Each structure stands twice: as C-alpha cells, then as structure tokens.
Amino acid sequence: MSSPASQSSAALPFDLKGSVFTLSVMHLHRLNLEDIGLRLDEKVSQAPQFFANMPVVLDLGGLSGPATSTDFAGLIALLREKGLVPVAARRGTESAQAAAIEAGLAILSEAPGGSRAHQREVSPPSESPTKAPDPTPARAAADSAGARHATRVVAQPVRSGQQIYAAGGDLIALRMVSAGAEILADGNIHILGPLRGRALAGAQGDETAHIICQSLEAELVSIAGRYRLFDEIDKSVLGQAVHIYLDGDRLVIDRI
Amino acid sequence: MAKIIVVTSGKGGVGKTTTTASFAVGLAQRGHKTVAVDFDVGLRNLDLIMGCERRVVYDFVNVINGEANLNQALIKDKRVENLYVLPASQTRDKEALTKEGVAKTLEELSKSFDFIVCDSPAGIEHGALMAMYYADEALIVTNPEVSSVRDSDRILGILASKSRRAEEVEEPVREHLVITRYAPERVSEGEMLGMDDIIEILGVPLLGVIPESQAVLNSSNAGTPVILTEGSDAGQAYTDLVARFLGDERAHRFLTAEKKGFMRRWFGG
Ligand SMILES: Nc1ncnc2c1ncn2[C@@H]1O[C@H](COP(=O)(O)OP(=O)(O)OP(=O)(O)O)[C@@H](O)[C@H]1O
Numbered sequence A: 001m002s003s004p005a006s007q008s009s010a011a012l013p014f015d016l017k018g019s020v021f022t023l024s025v026m027h028l029h030r031l032n033l034e035d036i037g038l039r040l041d042e043k044v045s046q047a048p049q050f051f052a053n054m055p056v057v058l059d060l061g062g063l064s065g066p067a068t069s070t071d072f073a074g075l076i077a078l079l080r081e082k083g084l085v086p087v088a089a090r091r092g093t094e095s096a097q098a099a100a101i102e103a104g105l106a107i108l109s110e111a112p113g114g115s116r117a118h119q120r121e122v123s124p125p126s127e128s129p130t131k132a133p134d135p136t137p138a139r140a141a142a143d144s145a146g147a148r149h150a151t152r153v154v155a156q157p158v159r160s161g162q163q164i165y166a167a168g169g170d171l172i173a174l175r176m177v178s179a180g181a182e183i184l185a186d187g188n189i190h191i192l193g194p195l196r197g198r199a200l201a202g203a204q205g206d207e208t209a210h211i212i213c214q215s216l217e218a219e220l221v222s223i224a225g226r227y228r229l230f231d232e233i234d235k236s237v238l239g240q241a242v243h244i245y246l247d248g249d250r251l252v253i254d255r256i
Numbered sequence B: 001m002a003k004i005i006v007v008t009s010g011k012g013g014v015g016k017t018t019t020t021a022s023f024a025v026g027l028a029q030r031g032h033k034t035v036a037v038d039f040d041v042g043l044r045n046l047d048l049i050m051g052c053e054r055r056v057v058y059d060f061v062n063v064i065n066g067e068a069n070l071n072q073a074l075i076k077d078k079r080v081e082n083l084y085v086l087p088a089s090q091t092r093d094k095e096a097l098t099k100e101g102v103a104k105t106l107e108e109l110s111k112s113f114d115f116i117v118c119d120s121p122a123g124i125e126h127g128a129l130m131a132m133y134y135a136d137e138a139l140i141v142t143n144p145e146v147s148s149v150r151d152s153d154r155i156l157g158i159l160a161s162k163s164r165r166a167e168e169v170e171e172p173v174r175e176h177l178v179i180t181r182y183a184p185e186r187v188s189e190g191e192m193l194g195m196d197d198i199i200e201i202l203g204v205p206l207l208g209v210i211p212e213s214q215a216v217l218n219s220s221n222a223g224t225p226v227i228l229t230e231g232s233d234a235g236q237a238y239t240d241l242v243a244r245f246l247g248d249e250r251a252h253r254f255l256t257a258e259k260k261g262f263m264r265r266w267f268g269g
C-alpha cells in the first residue's frame, strides 16, 4: 500500500521521539539477593500476570552500603528469572550509579518540577496487596512534556489486579473499575460505571486534571499526587456521582 | 463445532468440580453430546465426583503425549446417554498441558461433541490459563464471600485479556455467574454477601444460584453428580441452571431462608 519513497520520514530507518512512560520503581534497601528473591516470589505469586515482562527501575537512593557491578549483575539475573525486566536505575551514590551502568542499566535523571514529592504522595502509606511497586512516572526523554496523546477508551470492566495507564492524555472507562484495579491518566479520568479501585489523574503532575465518576466507592482517588483514601472520603459522597478536582492544594469532591 | 465452556473461579474449593459434573450431566440429559474434561492435573477429582475413578486407564496427558488416542482415554458414563469424561492425570505435573496439546485435543473433541466442559484448577497459574484459553463461554463459580468474589473478578479480567478470543480480538468469552454454597439465612444475617451484591460487584449476568446443601456432600461421596439426586435442592438448582444456559426461562429458586430458618432466627432455636 504505502511506498516508502513517497514519504520522506519513512525513508529513514527510524525516528527518535520523546515519550512518557509509567514505570514501576523498586526501592532498594539492601542488595541481599536471597531476601529480594523471597520477597519477589511473594509478590509475583499474588499477581503473576501483572509482573510478567514488567519493566522496572531500580531506585538506589535508599541503598545502604557499597554496591558493585557484580551485585547489580546478580540482581538483574534474579529479576529476569522472576519475569521482570530491569531497564534503568536512578538516584544513589555516584559509585552505585557507575556500577549500575557497568551492569548494563541506564540511569534516569530526576524529573524536573518536584516529581519526587509527587511520587511520594501518589503511593499511599498502606501497601496494596495486589501489587508491589508503586507506579511512578518517569521521564524517558526530556522534550516530552508537550506531547499530547489520544484519549484512551476502555470498553471492558477494569478488574482486580489490572492496571491501565493513559499516557499523555485522558482515560475514559465505559464500565466499572473493580476493587483492586488501578487506572491512571496524565490527563482527566472519566468513569461511566462505579469506581471501586484506585484512580489517579494528572499522574505527571497536571493540577488541572479532573476525575468524574458515576458512583464513588474508590479505594483511592488522586489528582497530581494529592490523594484521598476510602476512609478519608466524606460519607455523604460515597456511592454518588462526583466531580473531583484540585482547589489549590486541596482535593475537592463535589456531587454532580 | 462444539461449544467450549470453562468452569473457573480463581479461588479454590468453591464448587467448580461439583458444578462441572452436574452441568455436564444436565447438558447430556437434554440430549447434547457432552464431554467433561478435567484440567486439574495432579489433583484429579472430577472422575471421583462422576463416579468413574475405577475406570480410568488413560488420561488427558497421555493423549497430549501421544501415548493413547482419545477413544482410549474417554470414559463413557454408565448412567447418562451422550456423556463422557476425559480424566486428568494424578501423577503428572501441570506443565504437561501444553497449549498445542490442549488445542489439538479440543479440536478433535469438537468434531464429535456438542459441548466440551472444562473443569479448571484453582488459581491463576498455568493449569487455569490452559483451561480457559480456548473457551467460548465461562461459568464463573463464586461463593458469597468477599475473597471469592474478588478472585472471580480477577479471573474475569484474565479471561478478558488472556484468552484466545481476547488475543485474537474476536467476540469476547461469554461470561455467566454461578453462585454456589448460597446460604440465605447467613445472607439475611449479614454474614455472607447477598446475590444482588455479588452481581453488582462483578457485573456479570447470573446463570444460577446453588444453595448450600448436604445433598452435595452425600452425592459426591457416592460418586453421583448431585443433579442426579432426585428431589435435592442443589440438584434442582443445577437442572434450572442448565435449562437457562440452553435458553429456557426459569425463575431463580432457593433464594430465601426456609420457614424453619426464619423461626429459628426469631426464637433462637
Ligand atoms: N452447594 C454446595 N453445598 C455444600 N457443599 C458444597 C456445595 N458445592 C460444593 N460443595 C463442597 O465444597 C467442596 C469443594 O467443592 P469442589 O471440589 O466442587 O470445589 P472446586 O472449586 O472444584 O475445588 P478445587 O479448587 O479444589 O478444585 C466439596 O467438599 C464439595 O462437596
């Protein structure tokens, strides 16, 4: 159908474009492979399909003690054996980063715009049993901020254990979002069924993002990192159609 | 072409095998040539509940490995016309069920059967994935408790994303909710989730509600699927369920506590 010569860009072997991804971050404390292996087994057995071929970023910021490239090579082998795909490291000491590079990992630099604070806020204090790492937006390229993607429409129910992320745009869920499920969008989130799981709008920090849902029964709602857990949600809006947005720093939940 | 139906749940011990046995019997009683296939390799017990465990010579894994042909492995039921069982192996490990092997076996069964009912193992691992992969329809077996409903929700998500129909972007697997071990008294006392709550949480159409019943235990011990136990509440509920599956209109029964239970509740008996 399309002849490569007719389009100049298709004549090139590739185009390099910036894009934004949500990656799971593994916050390392110790490089004890045995402990890590056991903990991974626990996590993976709870949601094998969630972890299969999941890219992960290793956060070295909390790592105590020195780390060598051999340590990282062992860790990478272990993660791969469990089905995860380590792609990069971030933070940590200079020598730890050097060791990570030697072991074949990329280094992600801190995203601008206070993303650390944002990331701390999006992960709720209580750990969800269905998944281990907290999804943290990572900038894969610096020039991606202006990129605007199409709306992502999800026609089927989002079930327990599933996670759906609309990168760079809005997310519209036509059915319910079950308890134990999670939806994220860099833009707005609209849920035409009940929201029983977690919904995080403005996942890259867009404070103008909104969440609209037909029946609020959520485990967590968040806009640009300002979140509210089920227990903190005013009882008068539970089960109601609501509009959620930020007023300054305050998360507002209005009935509609 | 046969219709392939998986009986699945996520959580263990909720009544998948019990449901597979009675459902397959019910379909055969209505004149459809039916085979019940045990995917629970290593823990086979469909043959026990169907009462044919002493007649197992070859099994599903033998067929996949080419050590026996289907006709050698299929066990014809002695009570009901049109009904066969393909037993699982007790000794092999689950990995023996390869995608290609399962496909080939189901394809061959499809040529001569109307319905293929697949009894899934618990969990969301290989065996469960194999049992659901080729399904056209699914019976989601759920008990009226939170953990069971949550696991069913998760299995529904996997069906919608990991089945052959999902992967090949065909019409999705048709889902049916089967609530088993339903105890109306405990529901009305708030100890168990009610039918409406379960339907609301899962958002899947209800095919049938099977009451908690001593008849199930008695029948299982006797190797007789409960649907064959005349007059039993669970048996009648399974007969209704099969009728609904085949398109008949049947009101749901056994949904309210019996008088006795009601009185007992008031008088503390
Ligand atoms: N309606 C019922 N009333 C009472 N007991 C029941 C009912 N349905 C199933 N049971 C009992 O529950 C137990 C588990 O049933 P069954 O073996 O059918 O479950 P399963 O989901 O196949 O289990 P597994 O996950 O181990 O394969 C059995 O002891 C069975 O007799």
Ligand SMILES: [Mg+2]
Binding pocket: B016, B017, B018, B040, B045, B119, B120, B121
């Ligand atoms: Mg079973």
